[in-house]
Each structure stands twice: as C-alpha cells, then as structure tokens.
Amino acid sequence: ELSVKEFKDALQRRFPGVDNYAKVDSAAKMDLLNKLIDNKRRIAAAYDMGIDEDENLQEMVNSRKDQAIFNKYIENMVVDSVIDLTKVNEYLERIKFEIKASHVLLKFGDKNGTPAGRSKEDAEKLAISLVERIRNGESINSLAQEFSDDPSAKQNNGDLGYFTWGRMVDEFQEAAFNLAPGEVSDPVLTSYGYHVIQVDDRRDNPNYDPNNQRDAILTIKHKLYSQNQAKARQRWTENGQNVRNEFNYNVNEQNIVNLITSITAKNKGNNLNADDFTDEEKELVLAAYDGGKVTLNNMLDRYKNQLRSLLPKFKSLDALKLEVENIATNDMIKIITTRENYDEDPDIKKVLTQITEQQMLSLLNKKVMEFESDFTDDELLAYYEANPNQFKQEAEIEIWEIYIKDKNLAAKVARLAKNGKDFAQLEKQYNEDKSTKQKNGYLGFRSVKRRGEVSKKAFEIGPDKIEGPIEYRKGYAIIKTGQLKPEGIKLFEDVKSQVEQKLKRERSSEQRKKWEEELAAKYSAKINYIILDTL
Template sequence: MRFVKYLILLLPLIIFISCSSQKSSLVVAEFDDFKISLDEFENAYSQNSGGFENAKNDSLPELKNFLDLYVNYKMKLRDAFIRGLNADPEMKKELADYKANIGKTLFLQDNLYEPNLKKLYDRRKTEFRVSHIFLVPDSSRDEKQTLELGKQLIERIQKGEDFSSLAKTYSKDSYTNSHGGDVYYVTAGQINIPAIEDAIFKTEKGAVYPEPVPSGFGFHILKVTEKQPRNASIRAQHILIPFADSSEPDTAKALNKIMEIEQKVKEGFDFGELAMEYSSDKGSAERRGDLGFFSRGQMVREFDEAAFKLNIGEVSPIVKTSFGFHLIKLAEIAPQKSYEEEKQALKEIYDRLRYKNDYNNLVTSLKTELNFVQNNNTFSKILSLSDTLKIGKDYQDSNLKSKAGTDEIFRIGNKSFSCDSLFNRMIHLGTNLNMNVDGELLQDAINEYSDEAVIQVKVNDYDKVNAGFAKLLSDYENGMYLFKILDEEVWSRISIDSAKIYNFWEMTKENFRWRDRVEFKEIHNSKESDINECYKSLTSRVPFDSLFAKYNQRLDYSSRPGLKGMVDSDANELSKQANSMLNPGDVSKPFIFESGWSIVKLIRKDPARIKTFEEAKAEAASILQEKESKRLEDEYMSKLKSIYNPKYYYDELQKAFK
C-alpha cells in the first residue's frame, strides 16, 4: 500500500520527465550530422517570443518561419567553427575580456548586491527605538580603558541600574544624554556604522547589547526600548492652535480652544471641516488639514510620535509642540512597496553605507577559501630594494625589477603573482604614479590587487556554476562568430559607388518623390491681444522679422528667425495654413495653435515632384546597400544549404508548446 501511495506521488514527475524526454528525441530539423530537437526549438523560440506561455498562442506559420531562421543560424555557427573562429586569438581575447568584465559584475550582483539588498529590504520592515551611551577616549581614559568602562556599565545595567541615569552621567552625546540616551526611532539604512545597525537588529526589545560597539569615534552601549513593524510613510490631517509665547495665560487660552475643538470631534463633527474653520496652519487648513504623506522623523518628535501611534481614522489626544497644540487624525498608511520598486533606492543606500564593508568581508572569506598567502620575504625585499624608486616608468630599468621582478609577492591556490605584475598594475592604473614605495603603499597595492584576483578566480569558473552566466557567454560567443561570418561574407563584400547609386536612382526614380511641400515662417504668442496687435502691424507693412523679435514666444535657435524649413503641406495646422495662401510673402490671419495663437508667412511652395539625384542619393544608397546585403546573404545561405542539405520536419511543430 505504501508503494502504491509513493507511486501516485511520483506519477506527475514521471509524466513530466517522460514528456521532456519525448521532446528531446523528437527532431524538427537536421543538417549534416546535426539534429535540432523539439525541446531545443521550444527553448530558442520562447526566448525570442517573450516566454513559454506567449509562445503557446503563436500560429504554425510563425513556428515554421522561426525554424527556417533557426536552422540558418545554426548552419552559420557550424561554418564559423569549420573556419576555426573559435580558435582565433582575437576572438578568444574578446571573449575572455567580456567574461572577466561581465562575470565580475554578475558575480558581485549574485553574491553581494542581491542577498544584501534583500536583507536591507526585509530589515526596513521593522523599526527600533534605541538609546545609547556614547563613550569617547580622552586624556583621562585611553581606548582600552574606555572599552573596559563600557563593559562595566553594561554589567551594572544588567544588574538593574537605570540606563537613562547612566546615560546622563557618562554619555558624550550632548544631543541625547539629556534625554537619557534616547536616539528615537531608527531602521536599516539610517545608521552610518554597519556594526551599530547589526547590533541593534540582534537585540530584543528591553535588552542591552552585551558588548560595547566600536564606531571609530568611540564605543556605544546600545539598548532597544521599542521594536515594531515599520510604516514607511503615513498621511495625516491636523488642526493647529498656536500660542504666541510660552506664557501661562497665552498657553491656557490656546489649550482651552483646542479642548473645545476636541470635544466637537468627539461629538462627531467632521475633522476636515473643523480644520478648515479653526486651524491656524493655513497651508493645510484649506486642504481639510491634510499634510500629505510624511515618513518617520520628518515632523517634530512630539507630533511624529503621536501620529505614528494612530490607527487609520483615529484621532490623537491633544499634542503640544513648539508650534502650539495639535489634534492629529491618521488618514492613510502607505502600502509597503515591492522589492523591485524599492531596489534602486536600496542600492543607493547600500552603496553609501555598507558596500565597502561587505565587499571587504567577501574578499576576506574568498582569500581563506582559495588559500591566499602573501609572501612576506618578497615584501621585505621590495622595501629594501625600492629605496628612492617612484612608481612609474623608472621601474622597468630599476634595481628592484632586475633582482625581484619575477619573485612571488602572493599566491592564490596554485597560481603565483609576481612583483612585476604588481608594479605593472600600479603603473597601468596610475593611482600611485611618482609616489615613493613605502610599506603602507605597498600593502595597500597588494590588498587591492589580491582582492581583484580572488574575485577573478571565482569569475573564471562562474559559468560552470551559474547557468544564466553560461548562457550569456554562449550567446555572446555565438554573436561574435556571426558578426565575423557576416562581415566576411556580406558586409565587406558590398561595393557601392556613386555610379551604381546613380544608375539605381535612374532606373527607379519614380520611387523617390517629394509630396507637396511648403516653406514658411511663424510667430507664436500665448495672448490673443498680443497676436492681434502683431497682425495689425503686419497689415501696416511692418517687417515680419522685426515683429518676430517683439512678439514670438516659441524657442527658436535658427539663424533665420521663425523659419520652419520645407515640410509636407499637410504636416500640421501651420503648414496647412501656409499652403492655403497663394503667393510668397502672404501672411495668415491669427489662428489657434498649441495653447496659443500663431501667424504664418508663406516663403515658397514646392509641388509634388521626383527628387533630384542629390536629394535622393542618401536614401537610394541605403536601399541599394540593403538590397546588395540581402543578395549576398541569400547567396551565402544557398552555399551553406548546398553543403549541409538541411531537412525540415514541420509536422512535428504541431506538438510544440503542448
């Protein structure tokens, strides 16, 4: 019985494997000794038609046409290999360069950006209220003693001492120590120091992080006082009753007024109408108190804290800020944006705050994985030989190169990297040109070089573990070969000179025609009164160009103001108006055009006619080149078909995408 249940569970998988196997064995075309399976055809077709589901809706003639093109493509690739293009040194170098450049980008995308951007996105769904005690080394305590003090304070807090009191006593953060160390609410991407952010996310509500966290400025003792889901932004309405100063009578008067309004809200009066009637914030009052969307921290703290505690439709108790007394109603919570919508903004945050740190961690782990070893004997030898040597062309004739150039400076696995390669890289990059070689510069150069090198080692094999990258490389390689083949067989063989173009134009000149065209000038103005005044001046024989300078409001960069050049007579309302006039120099009455008024002056008309050779030359050359290109490619394909004798099994295409 258990076997029968197991078989039932496996049945869909068996059917799927069976279908895939059948499609792999069905042949839709063949040439020479090569067969194209239905499975291969489906993969190629779906990639060019927007996916498998879209392909299901395509007709049999569309499938047949693609099969013809695909067989042609495969035969060209076969010809490229017969010609040895895959062994061509230039081709191999181009492919290697592409692999190195694109591979690094893809490797970092997959192993650094994508996981960390998703982590940042997920982290930003939560916000924390955090307090800290900031300890700074000074003349009374060195760094080690400051760290020890931090540990002692954490121990005292864990034994029950009040965090807030200790913050007021010990914290050097003048902004927060008077508030007991309260930093307020934070989320991922708002803290400049990754170690502090990481510590916060590891700490539960009410707890203190067990170690002082270094920041480069000192040490931080961190406590999480709140942890809750984050609303990225909210939309609220408010009613503001200000007080002119903080004196008790003025404050009491404002408080009484806001209490009266609060009572009206409780009695069911419309909040928006109350805001329009009573709120002193006139900017929002005319919008029924609407403040629009705002995110955490944009408003003063008292207002912010009250607003973000509300549920939709809920009205806050009276809130006092430096502006006065407020009533706040939460109107809307912005929905969480998707990862893809946030991705670019997340990348900007990540690049600014965490990329460098995470990149260093990645290369450090890769160096361990790939057995990176620095040769410190060579390091010392370089320093002893460099003396007064400066980075640059002098290296090639230096004592250092002759005595240590081939020495190993570091090793990654079985691959050795020489002193020569290190200095040549520095010279090529040019970042340290004409600088003296000292221990710090040398170590930095080795670190940068070895960081790049371990990434490149992973990239060299990345196509073996990443199918997408392997496909990308394969497509690029095939594209190189096709370009080379078509260049040799088609493009480089096209020979078109002026005589050929002229003969082609002469034989087909009826195909090169101008429609009725017109040339004119325009004055455009947004005001009817101005354009009428302009027209009145034109009828009084004031020169058109003078009036153009005075009345025209359309941007015009031509050397002849207002001139539109020769255009089809029915191109738009301007050309139609110009074409309706009889004689050059005639001027139209004002007419409405593009949110304003226009006047046009006819310069000349050009009736429909055959283009002269000079007018048609560029167009004729393009058409002739296209015809010649098609002729040569057809000739090349005929040659391939005679060699490979392709066969097409169109009936099998009826089984595609089923």
C-alpha cells in the first residue's frame, strides 16, 4: 500500500518549493509514482525472501532501535519538561494555513550587501517611507526591484511565494501571519535588516494532514528545546540523579582507584589493549545498582576494545567515576524503557520499519545482482568485437612544449626554434612551467582536447612541426610535434579489464530489467486515479 501522505512527502522532496502540486507536470508525477510503486514491490519481494530475518540486519536494526528508544526517552523526560507545550499546539494550529507575501529588505551597518554608508537609522527611515508609498498605492514588487537588498529580489521582485509557519525567522513570520491579505506591515527588524512586508493571499495548507504531524511536532520541539538548553541540561542532570536513586546506585570508589593504579602500571606508550587485563580485573565491579553492575568489561564493550580513547579518563578519579556513572545511568534507562514498553511506541515502530526496509533493499539489491561474473576469454573477445565503438582510440600527437609568460620573449624563442635552434636547449633555457620542465618539456601523446589550444594547434600543423607562440593559460606556448597516432580501435589485450567491466554492467542491467518485469507481474498495482488527480 502506498498512502497519499507517502506520495506527498515524495513530491515535496522531488519538487521543493512548489506551493501547489497541481502545477507539477502530470508525466513527472506519474514517473515519481511508478518509482515509489517499484520500491514497494522490491520491499514486498524482500519480505517474501526472508531478508528481514538476516542476522546482520537484525543486529544493525537493534542497535538503531536502542538509539531511537533513548531519543524518545529524552524527548519525554527532558524536552517535554523544559518547553512550553502550548507553543507546540499553537505551531500546529498555525501550519494549517499558509500565506503568500512579498517584501523589501533594507540592510544596514556591516551586513553583507549593505549599500555603502547606510546606518540603522537610515534604513528605518527608508523603510517607513516605503510603507507609506505602498499604502498609497505603489507596487511593493516594483519598489523591491528598486530598493531591496535581498539578492533574489532582482529575479522575483520580492515575491516570496507561499510559505507556512516555521519557514521564516520569528520576527518576520510573527508580523506576516498577523496581516490580512492586502495589508502592509510597519518596518520589521530582523537579523537581516528592516523588512517591509505585504501579504498577498492566505489559504489552507494543501500539505497539512492532521493525522501525520509527527515531523512538524519534532521541528517545533527542537526549536523550543534549542532556546532552553541550559534548563534542559539541568533537567537531564536531575533526571539522571532520580534514576540512580530509584535503582540504588552505588559506586565502588576503591575498586576504581585500584583499576587506575593497575592501568597506570600496565600502560607503556599508550599501547594498552584488552588482553593486558586478567579475567578477574575485567570483572572488577566499579559500581552496582538494582538489576546490574558496571565492570571494566562493560567499558571495553562500549569502546569496542579501543582503549586508546579510554585512557585519558583512567588518569583521573573524577573522570573515571563520571564515565562509570554515565554507563550505569544509560543501562538503568534501558531497563526503564523496556519496563514501560517504549518499543511499542508508534513513532519508534515507524522509524524502525523505515530503517529495516532501507537495509532490506540494500541486501536485496546485492542478492539480485549476484551472478557468475567469471567470463571466458571467448565471451570477452566476442563482446569486444561486437562493440568496437566502445573501445575507440582517439588520434594522438606527440608534443614538446616551452611555456613563457612574457609575450615578446615567447615570440623571440619561437623565431629561434623555427630557424633551427635546438628545441631541447631552448626548453632548458626558457621553459617557465615547473611541471613540464622536469620532463624536459615533454607532454607525451595528447588527443585534440587534452591540452586546450596547444593540442588543437598541434593537430592543425601535423607531425614534426614547430609552432608558436600560442596563447595558453596566462602565458604563451611554443610547441614541437612528433609522431601522430591515427584514430583506431584499442588492442583487446590493452582493454580486456575494461571489456569485462562493461560486459558485467550490461549483464547486470539485463538481469535487473528481467527481475523488475517479474516483480511487476507478481505484485500488481492498482492506482486510484481519482485521488491522484486531486493532488
């Protein structure tokens, strides 16, 4: 099943900035829909093949599941406790609508793009005068073309199109959404400068779906959270302490001291590894709580046996105690989220389904493309002979070059070369290109496009000639040509590996096409054109 919401989300990703999908070419929309249907078919095939039960896939998904659950816990226990949830509801109300507006931006001070010498007071006075002119009937779009410091105004005449709440900076959107269509704002000050805003239209948001606002909720929560980070850090600290109290957390400071002593004695040149510890040391209890404990083994697992990143913490009692505390707190939170069935949360399930199916498609692609790719020499030769144009050898000409920046000197050297002066001696004396000088000016064999005007001129004059000066880069080139290799087909032995890669890609493409046809036959699709035509 492919929902309207999924299709709208795909349209939004494919055509960002489009305010009405009715404007999108119907063929483009149909092409996108067919790609989404094909993707659904592949997912169905992956489930039928049991790819969702792959051990490596399950391990990866479980890892992502733990992180998703932890994030949800933070949202519930920290984010929701430090933000004003009424603002979330206000945000959801506001995104039901969108407005179409135009503006004039007037920068001042040291802002990039500010007209020379314009002060904040100058910008405000100009903004006030523009407000008056627009209210008296002048076109804001004409004035934006003349006065706006928004770089896009030259193309859009200040027309911002339709946008929803949350797309603009706070001061701008607060003013704009409080205007009725046709109204003009007083000057609005933002971090960009002064704005004069006119709202042209207000309508229902065509992309609003009251049943699918999770992304919108997370957006406003993240914004409100970023404005209350100090409070959030305090709440996280308090929450951690409450969790540790609930589980009767107890740190064994003496064991931590003993561990630091042992590590200091063992560590020679930061080459410490897990094998340097005895089983007894690995199981040394550094802290305990109801239902669990923290040992050196826990720390090694957390750092994937990369002790180098742990060593700085082992040099300080306080740092190591904090590390042990963090590990224990995370483990206790995992117990809480398991107890409270976080894995049944609809948001968690949705995220994990998306992650699982993305990885399933990746594994499916590998399985589908598995085929015998050890071609015989006869097969490769047959492909080579059947497709000669794919292995063409462009015509190439041998070139030596003397590069000189000064035009007059270049002309002098060119005359000397043409009059029979030894080219190698001239190159040694005059060539200013360090890279070619190391090779005595030798460029090797070059095709007509390999060195711009130099190779173009070389082909014009032909083999065993001298020419110049040729204007090239920021100087001049004098060239000598040698042998000419005519266009032809590369030898099979020289392109054998290339032939194999091309044949492999061709067979892979044929196999994929056949597989896609089989999927289309097995998993037929019915499109609701009535709903599609409304989008």
